Amino acid sequence: MNSSHPSFLPPASDEKHNHMPQSPLLLDATLSEPALEAVHLRKDFPLQRIKLGGAPRAVHAVEDVSLALYPGRATALVGESGSGKTTMARLLAGVYQPTTGTLRYQGEAVSIKGQAALKAYRHKVQLVFQDPFASLNPVHTIAYHLSRPLRLHGHVHNAREEQQAIRSLLERVSLTPAEQYMPKFPHQLSGGQRQRVAIARALAVQPSVLLADEPVSMLDVSIRLGVLNLLLRLKEEEQLAILFITHDIASARYFAEETLVMYAGQLVEGGPSDEIIQRPKHPYTQLLLSAAPDPDKMGQKSNPARAGLASAHEGLSTPEKSPAHEYAVPAIKGEPPSLINPPSGCRFRTRCPHAMPQCSQAFPARSTVGKGHWAHCFLYGG
Amino acid sequence: MHTNGYQSSYSSTDTAVSPSAQTLLEVKHVSVDYDTARGPLHAVQDVSFTLKRGQIFGLAGESGSGKSTLAYAIARLLRPPAVITEGEVLFYRRHENDLDDEIDVFSLSPSQLRAFRWSELAIVFQSAMNALNPVISIEKQILDVLQVHDPGKKRSEYRERAVELLRLVGIASDRLRSFPHELSGGMRQRAIIAIAMALNPEIIIMDEPTTALDVVVQREILRELMTLRERFNFSVIFITHDLSLLLEIADAVAIMYAGRLIETATQGELYHHPLHPYTNGLLNSFPTLHGPQRKLVGIPGSPPDLRSVPPGCAFHPRCSFAFPPCKTIVPVLLSPKREKPDLRVACHLYDDDRNPAGPPAQLSAPFVDIELTQDELPAVVPTPPAKELEGEVQ
């Protein structure tokens, strides 16, 4: 894996970093060093089934992913199911051990083997789960949920301090008046409130990195923005490094400065969010964007999804021939490949309209395709 | 359309009917309660709408809106503790010479209901894995449906029909013998749609059919659905929480909130001129892909718990335009423009008696930035039930 250090960036100031791909956003030389880095992470889940005479099989969930999270910045990781984004979250949170590759926290490699090391790591990196209904224990009060991390990580030493700390945590996530929420049980709160409690619980540990695994996917549409805005506010106030995992690329644009796109365990494109969305380079990103619902394109009579329909209804005039959709929706049917036997080389090649012979031989290296914008595709070099 | 003898009495290629005969389903004042230990819970209240032939009718709402309950009520799939307390559902079955049979769905006997179901009305459920029997192959499940509802044919005829159905939805015939777990999520959903279409129903109710699927697969399935609909001309009641999706595919959209219909409009009307403040707020809750980046706020508060619905208009605690009648009087779903009777909204702002000044200008254009700072958030009305939280956040 070459280092593809873009020439217009200032040289790496620290020896430790120069074999790791620089975050393309290091345009500002005064940007602090990354809070958390993943270096060439790879994760295989061995399958238990014993096949006589066959090679041991495994689910190759993540293949060679590197990323960096910076304090006060949000990075979005976009992908569909089977892309490996949830596995990435778990790897970064220390739930799984990577098969190969390292994690670095503030430049130092971390080991998460052993209870003590794991606990120390979790002090710095916290995970917020997707399902607000499931991540809280139904038999415990909110106050209990928040008191545990405070006690376990030694932030409070007596009941009075604990009460104060819980109150201030609830206020930070805008669950006020705090006293009213403390004795409640999870089922008495709405989904958005539960998610705020989950965020408060993560904050209780006083981490510097927050990994949010689809934090709003299971919330009602009208309250998603509240939770997202809360995370943005906390990012600014606490200078948290946030990883925002989502399948909704529009919310990635709203929330994060940088967006990374994953497909079938491989990182395929990355760069500033707006750049990725306005000028997607990788064919998969283009496919994703063409399929995403775009509010600005709705309600138009020349909607291609409805092209050619006989209209016997009120309110619609006779449809004219629909203009071509901005990104031609490829007529490729397909779903992400099985990760037990993924395609060799670039895993998207089976669905890619631009597939070339070399795509099956190796996974393309990183090529620069714009300002701070990179892609792994032979179309652009690699 | 040749379907090996499965033709319903209505020929689907017959589009030469007058607009007034277009009504397929009339839902009138349907209400559904759930009997709980603490008294009845009003899941659906006084919902009325009309479904036309060949129309895609979108039913949008968040949690607690009652949209799924309403759909199941129409199909009479509700079980205790859910009880339909009032209303009727009239289905117009077409015969020759444009004559219609009016069928009162709630009065059908069990055997009539069985005949009605699937041949006239089919349902596609949210999660295909829940709807498909995991130990029976896809082929057998389609054959089961065909054999039950249209008995007396030869097995080979059934099998041909099954192959054709799967082909229609884009599943190769060599997958006929597969079990549900061997198919991907998208294929399972397609299989469910194929089963729903087995008897050429007039109405297919789809309850969040693509929510569990990835964006790309969702787009494909929706496109296929539109093609099928164009070809076979069935109507669809499409239930989802994703309003942006409905704005792309639905002809008419109805928004539900806390068990009531609060707005009905066509796709274009809803997008260009959302009437209800809730709809407006909802449309403002979708981050855009293109265009300038704006700070979006969503709607403060959260959808109400049906156990303690605010009095008057259920939306008033979250509404930036609330004024005194909203707190006490439930608004009625009415049309503000006489020439467009299907455009209806349940909001006092459009009631000339209560609000002579007319609706505020901010509501007449889409994507208005209702930039609310903390101070401008509507003051929460103290609500009677003790369980209500004051100053509740989302």
Place this chain on the structure above:
Amino acid sequence: MQPQIESTPVTSAIIEESIPDGRVKRRGRLWRSILGVLGANTKMSIGLGIVGFFLLVAIVGPLFIHEGPNPFTNDIFQAPSLHHLLGTTSKGEDVFTQLVLGAWPTLLIGLVSGVLATMLSVIFGLTSGYFGGWIDDLLSLLINIFIVLPGLPLAVVIASLTNTQFKGSWSLIIVLFLTTWAWGARVLRAQTLSMRRREFVGAAQAVGETPLRVIFAEILPNEIALVAASFVSTVIYTLLAEIALQFLGLGDVSTNSWGAMLFWAQTNQALLAGAWWWFLPPGLCMALVGAGLSLINFGIDELANPRLRNESGNKKRAGRITAGGRINPASAVKGKVA
């Protein structure tokens, strides 16, 4: 999103009703919640009433008995009368007195065995379910061995082999709980296996809880209904097994207990003598206690699974359209000109 009509977990569903605001003291809330659970449905109330009655008799009854149960009087095999409420035995002892005095030893043995067995099944079941791997394999092996061993025959063998000195209550208790803990352990293990995949368990681990705390403070409270049901079932079994063993003479027949009464009744040919008042009351009382406990179990089931509640109540409501349709289907289809 489904409407929020999901079934709520047992404990919190009841507790919620008793919280008007955040100021209720912890103890008051716990008390109210316990009362809430106890009175939750009919079966539970009846069952508790029965068992409670017998417990009361067992505890308080002896205070009202002024004479011992074993005075040898001359009234042999007397039928029930005002003087001897349940008649007398072959030695002239008062059956009613024996019944009342024997209640406590009988119930105590059953309860203690039940408690010990449940404790063991919780520890083994939850531990093997949570950890998986070799710990699970080892403990499962142990559990399976104990399940396979036939309970009652084993109890008979052990009881008959032990020395007379040890045939007291404690040997009986040990025999009983050793043969009954394994079933509960298996059930709890299965429940724990599914519970540990729930996200809140992962969240607790992510926060840094030790496994001990995760098992007993996070998972166990969610399985309380199962533990309670398992406890009640175990007690039913131990009571019946106890009475069976005592009837066979394998318990300490010099103590007062219902089983011992049956033993003596049988040895003294009460059946032949037609002295039904000697053997019927203890058997009947035991059956009633068993029935009461079973009702409690049904009550727990209904509480834990809200879908079992209230199904019958709906059908009685008049004038409402149930999902089954209106009254006259004949009028459903009406021909109409479009």
